[in-house]
Amino acid sequence: MSKLSSVLLVDDDTTNNFLNELLLKRLEVTDQLLVAENGAQALDLLTERIAAATELPALIFLDVNMPVMNGIQFLEAYQQLPPAQQRASIIVMLTTTMDGRDLARIQELPIAGLVSKPLTEEKVNTILQLHFQR
Numbered sequence: 001m002s003k004l005s006s007v008l009l010v011d012d013d014t015t016n017n018f019l020n021e022l023l024l025k026r027l028e029v030t031d032q033l034l035v036a037e038n039g040a041q042a043l044d045l046l047t048e049r050i051a052a053a054t055e056l057p058a059l060i061f062l063d064v065n066m067p068v069m070n071g072i073q074f075l076e077a078y079q080q081l082p083p084a085q086q087r088a089s090i091i092v093m094l095t096t097t098m099d100g101r102d103l104a105r106i107q108e109l110p111i112a113g114l115v116s117k118p119l120t121e122e123k124v125n126t127i128l129q130l131h132f133q134r
Contacts, residue, residue: 006032008057010042012066039074056088064095075109
């Protein structure tokens with residue numbers, strides 16, 4: 001099974017990030033796991049990779065509720081990236097609860113899906129099958 005070039009975890013909860021990293025490593029999804037604790041850090045990471053002509057993450061797991069820049073604000077800023085860069089990554093939103101207004105707004109933004117926390121092997125495998133034929 002081929003591995004993804006890289007995966008970006010965007011979540012302000014360090015425990016979630018740690019557990020998700022363990023899961024993704026155990027499932028051998030990628031050799032390169034990147035972590036950002038809010039949308040601003042994630043956007044900085046992506047723009048640095050674009051400037052350096054480094055491959056963007058194939059998959060981004062994005063939390064909805066975070067300080068500094070939340071998932072929705074990240075997606076709004078993400079839409080300002082060049083279209084080729086936007087198409088390089090599959091974005092899956094992670095959430096525990098969803099406000100109706102947030103859900104309506106998220107449906108207008110460029111995501112491939114919405115998954116409830118916590119990530120599980122089954123959820124990761126479903127995402128990989130749907131979007132990467134893995």
